[in-house]
Amino acid sequence: MNEVTAEEVEKFLDSNIGFAKQYCNLRYRAKVISDLLGAKEAAVDFSNYHSLNSVEESEIIFDLLRDFQENLQAEKGIFNIMKKLCFLLQADCMSLFMYRTRNGIAELATRLFNVCKDAVFEDCLVMPEGEIVFPLDMGVVGHVAHAKKIVNVPNTKEDEHFCDFVDNLTEYETKSILASPIMNGKDVVAVIMAVNKVDGPHFTKRDEEILLKYLNFANLVMKVFHLSYLHNCETRRGQILLWSGSKVFEELTDIERQFHKVLYTVRAFLNCDRYSVGLLDMTKQKILLWSGSKVFEELTDIERQFHKVLYTVRAFLNCDRYSVGLLDMTKQKILLKYLNFANLVMKVFHLSYLHNCETRRGQILLWSGSKVFEELTDIERQFHKVLYTVRAFLNCDRYSVGLLDMTKQKEINFYKVIDYILHGKEDIKVIPNPPPDHWALVSGLPTYVAQHGLICNIMNAPAEDFFAFQREPLDESGWMIRNVLSMPIVNKKEEIVGVATFYNRKDGKPFDEMDETLMESLTQFLGWSLLNSDTYESMNRLENRKDIFQDIVKYHVKCDNEEIQKILKTREVYGKEPWDCEEEELSEILRQELPDAEQYEINKFHFSDLPLTELELVKCGIQMYYELKVVDKFHIPQEALVRFMYSLSKGYRKITYHNWRHGFNVGQTMFSLLVTGKLKRYFTDLEALAMVTAAFCHDIDHRGTNNLYQMKSQNPLAKLHGSSILERHHLEFGKTLLRDENLNIFRNLSRRQHEHAIHMMDIAIIATDLALYFKKRAMFQKIVDQSKTYESPEEWTQYMMLEQTRKEIVMAMMMTACDLSAITKPWEVQSKVALLVAAEFWEQGDLERTVLQQNPIPMMDRNKADELPKLQVGFIDFVCTFVYKEFSRFHEETTPMLDGITNNRKEWKALADEYDAKVKALEEEKQQEQATKQAASGNEPGDTPTSRSCCIQ
């Protein structure tokens, strides 16, 4: 029998693929796979099984993929890849060198050393103290990093780059080398090196191909690790968040559009971060990771969080993987398999990328939605963050989380419900101390889940008796519960600390097993949260502290029983306290006491507060509620109304400009815009009530310094609110007052009315941040343009009222018009008020100089007080005129404001010109003096060019 050559066998097998497959499957497949997947002792015999066929190779790929999904430590992942590569390349061992720069000089440091196919991770991992550092101009590794391409050295003795430095150190003889860089974009991240081909003189072309193919994995691991690093970085510092957070609430009225914008911005930022600072960060991260200090512990905790986020991603990936796997088993098409594999890799990367964006998006909302942020304690915030992070993976349009009061051992008592609306306009609502009949609790399902610790899946809610409460939609959007998935949230101590309930699968079908699995993995997320009975107590203490603070504030601000008698003179008239009087008796007194609207001109744009006392302004403010006819309609308790307005006047500090007078003026202009400007037609009575109230509250507790100053002086407010710092504070302050029973003018509103009123106040007050005004301009202008295309005002009004967003944009711009309205007042008023504004600015400028040791901007520099007219002209031209021009185009009834500003501009311009002329005259005088001096000192008279340039300077 003739000897059969290897080539002949190969040829035979290639032309009889069916046989080859069967043969391999029977003889080798099981063994090879079991070898590869675990059993270390049963090493594959290289001499018998010379090279792997593609089927086996693809098994390795899946094995790697699994590793990759389970190992979030980059080194561990790469270590596994290197082990497999050692086997595939038949290299004696492999090493990994990390690229980094230190003090601006690039170098490579051993990270994984001497990895052979049976290596143990811990043995190969090089700790910082044991690492060998190569400069880039030394050795084959340095050459690879420098050349940024794969290098195959068949014989080290003949290679100009090889240096035996490490060989001498380790008493090892390097004969052949195959090394490749691991790239991130255009940057070298690391170099991977295989040493000494076992079954041949050197590495072959095919080995190079294998290495390059598998390096994609290494790349992927590095990238995910890098993304996780970004995530860590962010979670720990929140810097990027604060930065991007300011973008979100700028246009509260159109949140969804904003989200796109923010996502886009964040993405751009991500790229920039990854490509420019990425490498530096990687090394920093390593140092932190290896330092084994407290930082390391902190990191691992956060890493665990990331771990769990990816756990869910994996749940999605598993599906993909199985389907890919099935395809392979049936068709055995290697190419197709690789194609799928490439897809999968892309998907992994894309998902982790998406996750990142999502995390940011979630956190942006978390940080900027101060409404939510402030109502949550530290631990709840963490908890909320996790939930919010995964919400993109949730296939439902709403979910609510009920948090259990852990201090009550036996009773099931939800002390807070956080309601996440994911459909339509995204929103988060926090309901502290929810009543048992709150829609999220009334079914009794959350209580049941909390009691029994079971996952409950309600396939058809309307058919269930306990959802019979849903006779009408649960909110204005017409939202109703169709199906429900509810599950307990269990902490590390296995205590049930809350219940998460998911509503309405997005495709309309009931939640299925897949959803349940996902929810189960979610319990892991939530379990991570530190929410347990120990922390609950400290958390409670924190909440109490906040309460105490609010009580102190309220104590000082609240209208007391003596003060209310200045307006509601029940003692004088009836000889009893207000709370002992009937509403009718109270309105009798108020009819006497409150000013006549006509006489006081409280609905006029030219109204001036200057002749009135602060108490009179309080009375005028109260009268506006009667003029709007909201007192009767919404059953506003009159005692509360008086106390509320009086408390507002006390809540404003006695500072130069942003005092109660300013607060009142803004409310008065809002009232005038609604009534005289006829803008009321777009808004409901409830909205008008909210808008006037928001205007009165809008600057309460102002400190006489602007947002920038709060940031520069590191005021705690700046830490609390990411953006629109003061506006958020005014809003919170106003809402705190409204939460007090005695001041709550919204007391008799239904829950839905109350929510809507507060929502409008949120938007209105945040809108007074002038930084947001410029973003709103275009949107408002579009609405005004649109209004001109309608023939009848009725049709237009109908159209306007169709969409809440449009109304909110108009309202936001109305707030700006009110806030700036001093600029439209008659010149006698404007000239005085402008000085007050300037004086307050100068006071801030003084603070900047003394406290912050910075030079103020000209507007705040009292040494530049002479420039006030010029500054006013600029302010009118660049900021104010647009508002009043557009409003008078929108509603001609508001034209008095435009006339006012036009006149004031003329006055300021005249003063500015006067000042300019004075300056010019002074300069000319100086020039003259100089010229005469020069002439007197006997300079050469013909030297005109020099002297002219001197003058200009």
Ligand SMILES: [Zn+2]
């Ligand atoms: Zn203001």
